[in-house]
Amino acid sequence: xxxxxxxxxxxxxxxxxxxxxxxxxxxxxxxxxxxxxxxxxxxxxxxxxxxxxxxxxxxxxxxxxxxxxxxxxxxxxxxxxxxxxxxxxxxxxxxxxxxxxxxxxxxxxxxxxxxxxxxxxxx
Amino acid sequence: xxxxxxxxxxxxxxxxxxxxxxxxxxxxxxxxxxxxxxxxxxxxxxxxxxxxxxxxxxxxxxxxxxxxxxxxxxxxxxxxxxxxxxxxxxxxxxxxxxxxxxxxxxx
Numbered sequence: 409x410x411x412x413x414x415x416x417x418x419x420x421x422x423x424x425x426x427x428x429x430x431x432x433x434x435x436x437x438x439x440x441x442x443x444x445x446x447x448x449x450x451x452x453x454x455x456x457x458x459x460x461x462x463x464x465x466x467x468x469x470x471x472x473x474x475x476x477x478x479x480x481x482x483x484x485x486x487x488x489x490x491x492x493x494x495x496x497x498x499x500x501x502x503x504x505x506x507x508x509x510x511x512x513x514x515x516x517x518x519x520x521x522x523x524x525x526x527x528x529x530x531x
Numbered sequence: 532x533x534x535x536x537x538x539x540x541x542x543x544x545x546x547x548x549x550x551x552x553x554x555x556x557x558x559x560x561x562x563x564x565x566x567x568x569x570x571x572x573x574x575x576x577x578x579x580x581x582x583x584x585x586x587x588x589x590x591x592x593x594x595x596x597x598x599x600x601x602x603x604x605x606x607x608x609x610x611x612x613x614x615x616x617x618x619x620x621x622x623x624x625x626x627x628x629x630x631x632x633x634x635x636x637x638x
Contacts, residue, residue, distance in 0.1 A: 452632055
């Protein structure tokens with residue numbers, strides 16, 4: 409079964425840092441781009457970042473550029489999101505999601521999504 | 532950034548009736564459009580990509596159509612389990628953007 413599972417969400421103070429992880433299974437991880445998408449409480453969806461299978465192509469939303477860093481470890485089938493200088497508006501459920509088309513660089517649709525991990529930025 | 536606008540915000544439909552959801556892009560996106568279903572407390576689930584291709588295992592009562600700037604998701608015979616928020620998403624250009632969602636309620 410193709411599956412992605414996020415972890416690492418927590419309560420953090422404004423200005424603080426947090427690292428999210430996503431463990432993937434059931435597919436050839438290195439062949440697929442991966443993504444982080446977030447959803448603020450009661451709000452819609454916002455694409456945060458994309459990384460290609462070989463990590464050579466990375467994109468960020470303007471709202472997180474310079475503060476967040478996406479990375480992956482293909483040997484460990486894991487995706488990461490390092491979040492620095494956190495703000496209240498970063499409070500959201502963060503979803504890890506796979507780009508389902510293998511060996512294609514670029515963003516398309518997402519499938520599957522993990523269950524999400526909650527990041528709360530508050531003093 | 533391409534803005535996606537969904538209508539209506541809330542749709543109330545009787546069981547076995549047809550639900551029609553609309554999604555409009557602020558500029559042409561060809562057929563670079565996906566639809567997702569999000570049930571309460573759950574992650575989004577892919578329904579449609581390429582504007583009209585159903586995801587694996589999706590019941591045939593779900594269908595997508597459209598191109599350019601106007602798109603439609605139809606649930607032909609609404610079931611109680613279809614109660615959910617439905618989002619459209621464009622992937623024509625970065626950043627991929629989502630519509631604000633349509634809440635489907637069972638009348």
